[in-house]
Each structure stands twice: as C-alpha cells, then as structure tokens.
Amino acid sequence: MMKSGKWLLALALLLLGSAIGLFAGMVIGGAVNAGKWFNLSPWLLWGVPAAKIAFEIAQALTIGGLVFMAFALSPKSPAFSRALSFIAFAAAVWAISGTAYLFLTYLTISGGLFSLDNTFFDQFWIFLTAIELGQLVSLNVLAAYLLALVVLLIRNLTSVILAAMLGLASLIPMAFSGHAAGSSSHALAVNALGLHLLGICIWVGGLAALMISYRQDPRADLVKRYSSLALFSIGLVAISGISSAQIRIGTLENYLTTGYGQVTLLKTTMLILLAGFGFIYRTRFIEKLNERAAGFWKLVTLEFLIFGAAMGLGTALARTANPVSDYPSGDLTPAEILTGAKLPAEPGAWSWLTVWELDLLWTLICLALAGFYVVGVLRLLRRGDTWPIARTISWVSGVLLLFYVTSGYFNVYEQYLFSAHMLSHMLLTMGVPVLLVPGAPVTLIARAAIKRSDDSRGLREWVLWAVNTKYAQVLANPLVAAFLFASSLVVFYFTPIFGWATREHLGHQWMIVHFVITGYLFVQALVGVDPGPARLGYPQRLMLLIGTLAFHAFFGLAIMNGQTLLLPDWFGAMGRTWGPTPLEDQQIGGAIAWGIGEIPTAILTLYVAISWSKSDQREAKRLDRASDRSGNQDVAEYNEWLERINKGK
Numbered sequence: 001m002m003k004s005g006k007w008l009l010a011l012a013l014l015l016l017g018s019a020i021g022l023f024a025g026m027v028i029g030g031a032v033n034a035g036k037w038f039n040l041s042p043w044l045l046w047g048v049p050a051a052k053i054a055f056e057i058a059q060a061l062t063i064g065g066l067v068f069m070a071f072a073l074s075p076k077s078p079a080f081s082r083a084l085s086f087i088a089f090a091a092a093v094w095a096i097s098g099t100a101y102l103f104l105t106y107l108t109i110s111g112g113l114f115s116l117d118n119t120f121f122d123q124f125w126i127f128l129t130a131i132e133l134g135q136l137v138s139l140n141v142l143a144a145y146l147l148a149l150v151v152l153l154i155r156n157l158t159s160v161i162l163a164a165m166l167g168l169a170s171l172i173p174m175a176f177s178g179h180a181a182g183s184s185s186h187a188l189a190v191n192a193l194g195l196h197l198l199g200i201c202i203w204v205g206g207l208a209a210l211m212i213s214y215r216q217d218p219r220a221d222l223v224k225r226y227s228s229l230a231l232f233s234i235g236l237v238a239i240s241g242i243s244s245a246q247i248r249i250g251t252l253e254n255y256l257t258t259g260y261g262q263v264t265l266l267k268t269t270m271l272i273l274l275a276g277f278g279f280i281y282r283t284r285f286i287e288k289l290n291e292r293a294a295g296f297w298k299l300v301t302l303e304f305l306i307f308g309a310a311m312g313l314g315t316a317l318a319r320t321a322n323p324v325s326d327y328p329s330g331d332l333t334p335a336e337i338l339t340g341a342k343l344p345a346e347p348g349a350w351s352w353l354t355v356w357e358l359d360l361l362w363t364l365i366c367l368a369l370a371g372f373y374v375v376g377v378l379r380l381l382r383r384g385d386t387w388p389i390a391r392t393i394s395w396v397s398g399v400l401l402l403f404y405v406t407s408g409y410f411n412v413y414e415q416y417l418f419s420a421h422m423l424s425h426m427l428l429t430m431g432v433p434v435l436l437v438p439g440a441p442v443t444l445i446a447r448a449a450i451k452r453s454d455d456s457r458g459l460r461e462w463v464l465w466a467v468n469t470k471y472a473q474v475l476a477n478p479l480v481a482a483f484l485f486a487s488s489l490v491v492f493y494f495t496p497i498f499g500w501a502t503r504e505h506l507g508h509q510w511m512i513v514h515f516v517i518t519g520y521l522f523v524q525a526l527v528g529v530d531p532g533p534a535r536l537g538y539p540q541r542l543m544l545l546i547g548t549l550a551f552h553a554f555f556g557l558a559i560m561n562g563q564t565l566l567l568p569d570w571f572g573a574m575g576r577t578w579g580p581t582p583l584e585d586q587q588i589g590g591a592i593a594w595g596i597g598e599i600p601t602a603i604l605t606l607y608v609a610i611s612w613s614k615s616d617q618r619e620a621k622r623l624d625r626a627s628d629r630s631g632n633q634d635v636a637e638y639n640e641w642l643e644r645i646n647k648g649k
C-alpha cells in the first residue's frame with residue numbers, strides 16, 4: 001500500500017526540480033542578464049518565470065489529471081472523487097498563478113511601476129484585451145478559472161472528458177505565445193509548442209493523478225493505462241521538442257556554443273533520463289506490481305524531480321534569446337510580409353512530387369491514423385478473425401492522401417496560388433473521405449480494441465460513445481451531412497472565413513478539419529459501412545449526390561466566371577513573379593472546383609449504384625432462400641392472385 005506522504009514528497013520534488021531547472025536554465029541560457037539589459041528589478045526578473053513555472057505545473061496537473069481520469073478511472077472507483085478534488089485544487093492554483101504571471105508580465109512590459117490609480121488598471125486591461133500576449137494568456141487563465149469551478153460539479157465520465165477538452169483547448173493560445181508568435185516558421189513553431197505542452201501535461205499530470213488514485217484504488221490496470229498515455233506523451237514531447245529546437249537553433253554548433261543550445265541539450269538529457277524511468281517501469285515493475293509496489297512508487301516519486309527540472313529548463317528556455325532570429329531580416333518582400341516566408345520558386349512539372357514542407361501536426365495525426373488502424377487489423381488477424389484487405393488498402397491510401405495534401409506540394413503553394421488551394425480543398429473534402437470511409441474505422445475499433453470491464457472508458461468506449469451521441473447522430477443524418485457538405489463551399493469562400501483560414505494558422509488548421517469531417521460525414525451517409533443513423537434508400541442517395549454535384553458545378557462556374565478577386569489583399573498583394581495573374585489563377589481554381597470536384601462525386605455515384613445492385617441481388621437471394629424454405633409458397637400465392645385477376649375476381 002502506498003504511504004500517504006508519498007504524493008506530497010513527489011509534489012515537493014517537482015517544485016524543487018523546477019526551481020533548480022529554472023535557475024540553471026536562466027543562468028546557462030543567459031536570460032538572467034535581462035535584468036541588466038532592461039533594468040528589471042530582481043522581483044520581476046525571477047517573479048515572472050517563477051509564476052510561469054507554477055502556472056505550467058498546475059496546468060499540467062489539471063489537464064493531465066482529467067485526461068488520466070477519462071482514460072483510466074471508472075466513475076465507481078473509490079479514487080474518482082479524490083482525484084477530482086486534487087484536480088480542482090490544481091486548477092485553482094493554475095488560475096491564481098496564471099493571473100500573477102499576467103500581472104507580473106504586464107509590470108515587466110510597462111516599466112515595472114505598480115500604482116493604484118485607474119490609469120494603471122486601464123492600461124493593464126488594454127494589455128489583457130488588446131495586446132496579443134495578454135489576450136493569449138488571458139484566454140488560458142480564463143479556462144483555468146472555469147475549470148476550477150466546473151471540476152467541483154463533475155459526477156460522471158462524460159463531464160470529465162468535456163472538462164479535459166476545455167483544458168486541452170486552453171493550450172492552443174499558449175502555443176501561439178512566446179517565441180512561436182513571431183517565428184519565421186510560424187506554423188511549425190506553433191504546432192511544435194502546442195504538441196509539446198500537450199505531451200508534458202498528459203505525462204506529468206497523468207502520473208500525479210495516478211499516484212493520487214492508486215492510494216484508494218491500488219490496481220495494476222491503472223498503472224498500465226497510464227503507461228500507454230506516458231508512451232504516447234514521451235513520443236510527442238521528444239518529436240515536438242526537437243522540431244521546436246531545430247527551428248530556433250539551426251546548426252549543431254549553435255547547440256554547443258549558445259546558451260539556448262546548451263539548455264536544450266540539458267533538457268534532452270532530462271528526457272533521456274525520463275525515458276529510462278519508463279523503460280525500467282515496463283521491464284521490471286508493471287507486470288510484478290503487487291510484489292514490487294514500494295520500489296515502484298519510490299522511483300515514481302524521484303521521477304517528479306526530473307520532470308520539475310525539465311519544466312524549469314523549458315520555462316527558462318522560453319525566456320532565452322535563440323540563435324536563429326524569430327523575425328525575417330532586411331527588406332521584406334510582399335510574400336514575406338504576408339506569409340512570414342519567402343515566395344517559393346515557380347512550380348515545375350515534378351514539383352507535385354518533389355516539393356514538401358512537413359506539417360508536424362498532420363504528419364503525427366496521419367501516423368496515428370495509419371498506425372492504430374494497422375495494429376487493430378493485425379490484432380484481429382492474430383486472433384483468427386478476418387478483415388477485408390480492401391478496407392485496409394482504402395484506409396491507408398486515404399491517410400497517405402491526407403498526408404500528401406497537408407505536407408506536400410499543396411502545403412507549400414496553397415498560400416500563394418488560389419488554384420492550389422482549391423485543389424487541396426477538393427482532395428480534403430472529397431478525395432480523402434472517399435478513401436477513408438470504406439475503411440470502416442468504427443467497426444474495426446469496436447472489434448479490435450479491448451473492451452473495458454470496470455465501467456472505465458478506453459479508446460473503444462469513447463469512440464462508440466462519440467458516434468452514438470445525439471449531436472453525432474444529427475450531424476451524420478444524410479440530409480444534414482449533405483447540407484453541411486454543400487453549404488460549406490459557399491459559406492467558406494464568400495464570407496470572411498476564407499480570409500481567416502488563409503491568413504491565420506489556427507484558421508488553416510480548422511479548415512483542414514472542417515473539410516475532411518464534412519466530406520467524411522457526407523460520404524459515410526452515402527456509402528458508409530460503419531453504424532450510423534437511418535440510411536436513405538438508394539434512389540434518394542443518388543438524388544442527393546446529383547443535387548450536390550449540381551451545387552458544386554454552379555459554385556465552380558461562379559468562381560470560374562468571377563471578375564473580382566476573393567482575397568485581393570492576399571493573392572492580389574503577394575507580389576508573385578511567376579504563373580498566371582491572380583484573377584486567372586482564381587478562375588483556374590473555379591474550373592478545378594467544377595471539374596476535379598466532380599471526379600470523386602462520380603466515383604461515389606458509381607459506388608452507390610454498385611451497392612444498390614448488390615443489395616438488390618442480396619434481397620433477391622434472400623427472397624429465393626425464403627421461397628425455397630417455404631416450398632415456393634410465395635410463388636404459389638402469386639400465381640393464385642394472377643389467376644384471380646384473370647378470372648376478374
């Protein structure tokens with residue numbers, strides 16, 4: 001049985017580690033000199049990062065705790081309410097330390113003079129509501145206040161996962177802050193920091209919630225479930241950390257010779273140490289937990305010291321000048337002013353295959369979508385079940401297409417060419433779903449993922465819960481899906497959403513998700529194998545398809561014949577020195593929407609027609625079998641009826 005003080009010792013070591021890491025990082029990285037350069041009082045020099053590290057630790061304990069509860073704990077577990085009280089406390093600390101961080105940051109920016117007069121608080125309010133850093137962190141801290149209240153009201157797993165989603169969403173504004181805000185590789189920097197914070201929260205907060213829960217509910221299952229979360233997190237933290245570091249450090253020499261580089265190397269050492277802990281747990285403790293619990297928890301307690309040190313170093317790193325400047329220098333071209341990056345070279349015949357710019361987030365999503373699917377299929381085959389190979393090929397091809405659209409030619413050119421943007425749109429909303437839907441992922445998860453027996457919810461339970469919610473049932477309704485699919489075209493291009501999705505990184509990510517999901521729901525409603533709301537008959541499905549086809553055509557023609565630019569201050573101001581004029585390029589985009597957009601729709605029409613004839617054949621066979629079983633009684637009755645008609649009765 002784990003002793004009560006163990007968790008408090010772990011928390012103390014986490015705080016001690018973070019203090020040591022922060023101090024070492026500020027000194028080695030050189031951020032400590034900011035005091036001299038900006039005439040900062042020691043209070044502010046150390047107060048701001050100290051408030052930040054307290055805020056990041058409490059944020060991790062809250063969000064990671066909620067994710068752990070959602071995936072590991074049963075609402076009937078004796079630890080359920082205890083874990084909730086711990087998370088409510090952590091959320092309150094997050095809110096208060098976040099407010100302190102905001103206040104001290106404002107004092108730093110405004111010259112450090114606090115006063116009680118209105119001007120001070122008016123200025124502070126402007127910082128919170130009109131200055132990007134203030135706005136971003138305020139959004140995060142507001143979520144903390146909300147969670148500190150909401151968590152106290154939680155009574156079931158559904159509200160746990162909704163609270164976890166709010167917590168995870170609150171990391172998005174933090175991903176846009178700090179060095180990522182300016183960075184010339186803005187998209188990659190933001191994605192990397194966001195994924196980094198996500199991995200850290202689940203890893204650190206999950207372990208803390210496990211420790212709290214295990215005292216009341218000492219089951220090895222909880223440790224195993226956390227261990228899967230930890231494996232996912234370490235991968236995320238490592239990949240995102242290295243990507244972030246690469247943007248800001250650039251050369252190997254900079255790793256060794258600059259303060260920023262040296263602090264990053266220290267952090268890498270911490271990560272390797274933490275990976276060592278994970279390896280020892282998996283090889284020496286998890287399968288023999290009952291006999292070795294004491295040793296296991298001793299190691300876990302010590303691990304918090306390393307976690308703290310890595311987090312302290314990370315916070316110091318965010319305050320350290322990085323070798324590769326965040327801002328493009330010299331005279332900026334229109335393309336650099338608009339996109340933060342240079343205009344790419346004119347695309348050549350092979351550019352479709354040779355030009356790539358990896359999108360870290362979508363690369364990891366595609367790896368997960370393909371990886372989990374293949375693992376699921378292998379699990380079925382290993383236990384002697386079958387799974388149509390066509391489904392696997394279709395799913396993996398869909399994921400490969402999604403990867404190509406989000407990291408290949410289109411990820412490089414769609415900001416500069418409307419036609420490239422439109423083609424990527426068509427592939428995301430039609431091409432990818434037409435390949436993914438036949439993969440029947442929900443059916444695979446329902447059959448391959450291990451079913452929980454203690455009322456807790458794992459991947460299988462949450463996916464089945466999600467597809468059966470009223471909300472999902474409404475969205476998956478064929479008419480609603482068709483409306484969303486078709487109307488998205490007009491709403492997206494003829495409202496400010498198009499500008500937001502083109503200029504803003506968050507808008508761009510939202511666009512990809514929206515197009516893929518609306519396309520998926522539409523294709524699923526027409527030809528999906530997975531369970532869903534009542535299906536339309538085949539004739540109605542074909543009508544729906546033809547209707548959508550027509551809508552697409554009108555939309556394409558409208559753009560093709562349009563004489564005004566949809567985004568003149570973007571495509572018209574890009575200063576592109578090659579290719580068609582912005583208007584010609586937009587008209588080509590219209591032709592693509594009309595032409596290319598129809599190909600997947602034609603494939604779908606064929607698919608529906610084939611499924612229709614197949615279902616007719618199945619029906620005919622069923623009727624034949626029923627007739628055979630009844631000794632062709634139906635044929636006899638039918639002939640009797642014909643006879644009666646003949647006789648005019």
Ligand code: HEM
Pocket residue numbers: 052056178179180193196200204237238240241242244245248264267268269270271274307310311312313314315317318319322
């Ligand atoms: C391969 C190992 C790692 C590398 C290369 C790495 C790299 C980075 C980089 C480049 C940043 C961005 C700093 C900035 O804004 O300039 C960062 C931030 C951060 N990292 Fe890591 N990291 C690693 C592992 C870890 C681990 C294991 C933890 C803790 C468990 C961690 C905690 C943090 C934190 C808390 C931030 C803070 C960001 C902020 O205050 O905005 N990192 N890391």
